[in-house]
Amino acid sequence: MDFDVVVAGGSVAGLLCAREIASKGFSVLVIEEDYEIGTPEHCGGLVSLAGLEELGIIPFRKTFDHMIESAKVTAPNGKSFTINSKKQKVVEISRRELDKQIAFQAQKNGAIIKVKTSFQEITDTGIRSNEEKIDCNIFVDARGVSSLIHKDRAGILSSAQYEIYADWIKKGKVEVIFDQEKYPGFFAWIIPSNEGKGKVGVAGRGINVAETLDKMLEERGNYSTIRKIFAPIWIKGPIEKFVEGKTVIIGDAAGQAKPTTAGGIFTSGMGGVYAGQAISKFLETNDETELEQYQKNWVKRFGKEFEKQSFARKILERIDNKTINKLFESITPEIIKEISEKDDFDFHTSSIIKLLGIKGSIKTAQALLGGELKKLLS
């Protein structure tokens, strides 16, 4: 078999990359090791409508679950504030359906997709899958965090996410819960997919995520579990080089998920889009500098925001529950109103800066955190 491009990983980044390459008339094969595109779903499914639009996706009715109305953020001492997120136009989507929708776009353009086929190794002329040797000009690594596990374990946290039925899950109302003792360096989340149904998860450094999540759920009240997922998340930002010779690394495999939340549908997906465009140009011209344009475009769009998110993450990793409780005390209704009215789900460090009180009248954050904040503001 012979293709211009072989993509390993049939998820959001790999499929978008294939869609772009196929749209320019080049031959592209996507190999996915699982038995079904979009399954197992290891995602909360939160994404902005603006992000989806930029990815070139108008969600099908069965992809689109519902709009998110608000996000309640809770401190370790139980105090909370709620951001009205209607203006940010965030939706909860079904990843099972979204990935299939992108697969359909890619195949309509001419891409070939094979499931239950796994990438094994790079060869002199292409790659070897579990089935055969495949020749190609470019290999795209879109294997997600599994591709990073051997490179750098320090950037990886364990996560657990259960899909549950529980009458305390309210449609449209996301929750984020901070507690450095229970979820060190991260948080717990509740993402509704309907009234009484949703995804509840935890992540953190050095914790047993299954035990932690079981405990959190017990404290919440009655529930029934319908699905459990355990997956690593990457929170260290982009890797140094997205392109190595004729290998192009995209999506979570390139560290393109947000360092604050590990959300990557939009940012990893855009990695796939930019890479697909650059690979097509390279195939047209045979000029290798065209491949480099991919990293340049991604960094231009997300580089600064990801740097700030990494600083915000460093701050979170260093502060204790007492400090978080204090920071919550300094959050005024005006700050919450400003975030609700203006802020952006995908470029959210401006919200973090506001929440840390830097632009508010109370300078608690500066007193508590000192020099680190200057980097976040720069």
Ligand SMILES: Cc1cc2nc3c(=O)[nH]c(=O)nc-3n(C[C@H](O)[C@H](O)[C@H](O)COP(=O)(O)OP(=O)(O)OC[C@H]3O[C@@H](n4cnc5c(N)ncnc54)[C@H](O)[C@@H]3O)c2cc1C
């Ligand atoms: C618990 C959890 C909740 C999340 N919630 C959100 C959220 O609400 N919003 C958001 O934006 N992001 C969320 N994310 C992140 C989001 O899921 C990822 O950023 C996104 O899926 C990255 O897409 P990707 O295509 O780069 O990689 P992945 O989606 O990880 O896909 C990689 C693909 O490669 C395949 N693969 C692996 N090895 C091989 C191989 N050897 N050969 C062939 N195929 C292979 C895998 O089977 C998989 O299909 C969440 C992640 C987790 C773990």
